[in-house]
Amino acid sequence: MVPFELPRYTSFKRLASGKIAFYWTCPSAYRKDGCPFLSAPLGINLSQSEVADAAKIWNDRLDDWRRSRHASPDVKHTRYGTIDWLVDAYLKHDSFRERVSEYSRPDYRRVFDRVCDLEIKSDRGSEFRVGDVKINQIGVSTAEKVYHAFCDQGAARTSEKVVTYCKAMWKRMRPHYPDLFRSDTPNPWEGVTVRRREKATKGHADRDATYRFARGALANDAPELAAAAVLAFEWLLRPSNIGAGWAAWTGYRGDAHPDKIVIRHRKNGEVAMHPLEYVDDEGNVVRLYSDAEAILSQVPQRGISIVAKQDGTLYGDGTLLSQRVREIADKIGLPSFTLDAARHGGMTELEEAGLTEGEGRVLSKHRTSTAYRGYAKETELRVLSATKKRFGHSEKAEKVNKNNGRKVGKST
Template sequence: MIPVTLPQYTSFKKLASGATGYYWTCPTLYRKAGCPYLSAPLGVNLSEKELHEAARVWNDRLEEWRRQKANPLQEPDTSRYGTVEWLMNTYLKHSSFTERVAEFSRPDYKRVLDRVCDIKLEKGRVGDARVANIAVSTAEKIYEAFGGTRMGEKVVTYCKAMWKRMKPHYPEMFRTDTPNPWEGVTLKRRKKQTKGHVDRETVYAFANGAIANGRGELAAAAVLAFEWLMRPSSIGAGYAPWTGYRASDHPDKIRLKHRKTDELALHPLEYVERDEETGEEIVIKLYEDAEKILAQTPRYGTSIVCKKNGVLFGDGTFLAHEVREMADKLRDEGEAIPVGFSLDKCRHGGMTELEESGLTEGQGRALSKHKTAAAYRGYAKDTEKRVLEATKKRFGHSEQPKIMNKINDGKSGKKA
């Protein structure tokens, strides 16, 4: 049931399941001014009290950003110098934070550190405690307040970095016996959920179905995530512009940017091969299926993926909701689209395909633009195909050369 009055900047939407979803959306005025908080889902089937409590968190953050915007030179409250909350506020404005943490990730740091400050222990609120009073035992209690969860791991990671980077600037504030108490926190073992993935056939079944339903922008989003390994946040924020697709300075490539790592990716779309018998030059299309989808994608704006009015989907979950609802619609129509289809699963499917194709780690990272090997390795799934190919190679039964010959023979017959 919809409450009589909605909190400021909130809206509701009837979901495909029949439930009512509530959302908070930053006003356009503040979006254009650079507010990092754009939109957020508040929950499903909330009571009026729950809705107001959920919305208050985001409205308070918006109000705090407005105050800082009005007076950007305002210094932290020195009357509370030496407290954990003072340290957090100073750290978030310090160059040791702004030069190391990408702008996209900064709101998450503030959100997590705010929650740390609001925790209440036996002696009171953590944010009011002196930094010098935070020992390993206190850090462990703070971590335990979050439990053995991903959020708890973030708390330890973010606080450990804050202590390490701020101690050289304010050495008098920190303990001498335990300079960084967060290094003594032992993380609990937990079974991490493995994100799912979808294969090429599923991605293009969705893409073609979305085009048939007049949603070419959703089809393009799925292809960008699978073929060129773009994060959903980069797609929604416009990091795949039409000007990067077969532009005049690189007519045979697509140029994209990965927002999280700030890495530019230039993917070749074709290459020229000379026929050994005729000497004729043949253009081999590398992403023929993907380009067919892009050819049917309407150009609503400067970005390949945007709303019909030309506005970007942004950082919120609106694009994800639209993709999920389209997948549900196609599944109801009889298409083989699995439950839970998402852009994230498209990207994980593309990363898995890299490994199934037998690429080296260096080749895979050249395509995905991951900065570290550790970050890259977590994406590819241990599929049956990967296990089978590894077993065949182990016993000397790999048919990789034959497969490559067949692929090359098939490509040689294709002309631009």
Template sequence: MVEEPSGQQAGTQPRKRRRSAAKGVSYEIVLPKYVQPKVLESGKTGFYWVLPTVYKKAGCPWRSCTLGENLSQNELDIAAEACMVRLNEWRENRNRQAPEVRSLEEGHFRFGTVGWLLDYYVTSDAFIERVAEPSRADYLQIFKRVSMLRSLTSGVRYGDVHVREFAVLTAIAVYHLFSDTGKLRTAEKVIIYCETAWARMQPLFPHLFRRDVPNPWSGVTKKRREKKTKGHVGRKPVYQFAWGAVEKGRPELAAAAVLAFEFLMRPSSISAGYAEWSNYRSPAAPDKFKVRHRKNGGEVDHPLEAKILFNDKWKTVRFYDEAEQVFARVPRRSPSIVSKRNGALYGDGTLLSQEVREMADQLGMPEFTIDKARHGGMTELEESELTEGQGKALSTHRSSAYRLYAKETEKRVLTATKRRFGISENEESPSESKPKKPRK
């Protein structure tokens, strides 16, 4: 549990700074918690909300942000409050999960049992450093279900079975208790999560594990599962939804759809506030939008405009003109572009996705989802015939999972067929029978 910083840094003793509100007029400003002033080169006073080091070390994803220049007391209080709401939400979620992380159930399992092993794993660095925070709750839920599950023959909880006595046949029995009831995806998670826990803990406690088969989960054969292919939506439906949401008074939902499609952001990153106003046309990069991705920590500076030579004249081209028109309709309620009406973040969970679906139903677009918008953006990358490296650079993917997002659309198949037979966009017959004309 993170302790509250004390002293002047914590804001327990509000500091006062005198600045000029107009020529010859000065007054005192009470600095809100974690707010620091700075005199700029222009002579104006800039205000910044700075995250204490104790929260940075605890893993809080938020950092310092600019509140504004020459703000009044009321403006400064409102701007700082939005940052404090975001920090307090993170602290509440962290504290709420702390008891669950410490134990899989009320009352600890005996040393050396499966329940104890899984309980120890979720408190170890192997779990905290390697498993992203959004995924931890899922691991805990799976481990708890495995530990509380009872054998159909003996009635004993699997969490009370000693690790050395947990054989391959036992792992298979646990797997079938999930798969035989049709929960194939959950059964797969049981194998993946438990196999990882065994592999991470075996070097620490080798005397607790079987010597013949240290990891019994590696001997489980998974059933074949027909995986559903997620749908996607194109550019036209995305902006149809966006402008419809703006007209309905929900511009934050419009921005969420645009961020997912144009900037390839995951819904979890959007709802957690990883698209920030301070990174959109910032003073340091006025022609770029820095997008951060929560899952892998990736960052990419999306260029918003560029000068291109047309007919011997340089012309500034805005790449995301319509997207920026949508952003212009979003009120700046918090440091995040997408937030609730009270300035709080949507946070972990599916609330943002639910509200997007509800808005889509009101607009007569029942098939539209924020997830499909992102998959549509990934598909557009492939339809534009970008290389895999270019696509990964835009989406910050780091693995082969990138290939799974683009859908096999008719446009992609047609383009591939034309290339196969040597037909370019400006030709109607193969290049072998119709030689290209030399360019002037």
């Protein structure tokens, strides 16, 4: 018998050991409606406040999803067949909900809102709002004007998103409303020539820098930041995942998987189950992430999330977590260290270790080769390894481990 009131959508059951396990489960009505959050273990033998804190994370996510899905567009009445109407229809259509992840949808809405509110000049000199224009009035020249308007604002990345998002919307909605689209130019956005731009190469933090930061964060009374660095580097978690609490203590050596850390990637919904140890041929237990676990052992459990502020609340999707990381990094002499750099460093280490693309994607949970390939940096070690393979040279396994700086602990 649980002697307190359970939060919404929370249940419990008594395990064979006599302990009480708590769970959060999404109602079936919301599951059928496409909610991406299905269920989650909250913990074992939790107190009233701990259950409330753990359930609040998932109830807040569910409430946000419900608001974003069912919110009316600011009492805006759109005329049938206009771009405003097309955007509204697309955002509610299965072709959008099934192909665009929950994480990416706000960005689509933001870009589409900017496109609809944009005012450009016609060939005759009169100004018009893009959202008020009929779909069949958008040709290649108008699409180019929209694109160049964003370029002229200095929003190079956003202008690329405008073309990509609008091209997808035209492609997916035209089969459902063929009479509303032009027959001579089925998809005008395909005719827009996107300017080439020099894309900045993100830096990366290697294993040594990551653990220097982690030790420095512990020394500066910021253990959750040490954990964040390890999660980004070792288990390739996006900073947005970390700040929003998607790495939970219940997934770290939990009852269901005591030899693994289980993490769900927020962007694509993929679940990664990383083994933390294995038994060798001699029956010894080999710890794979001994350095990382040594850091995690010094992180206090302030709630269900591994990375949480002192009061147990999450850092969230804003820049607060990045700011705190930057403060500590500057203080200990690592000004270029960021969580993003740590994640890119972990991805680079996969390539330096000689993993195949398939093996790397198993760990990073990227769904496509294109998404995976952009992370690993062309380091000197990768060039050297490729050159040796070219000329038929090989190196012993222990030399590879030395170069990679890998450390594995062994226990019986």
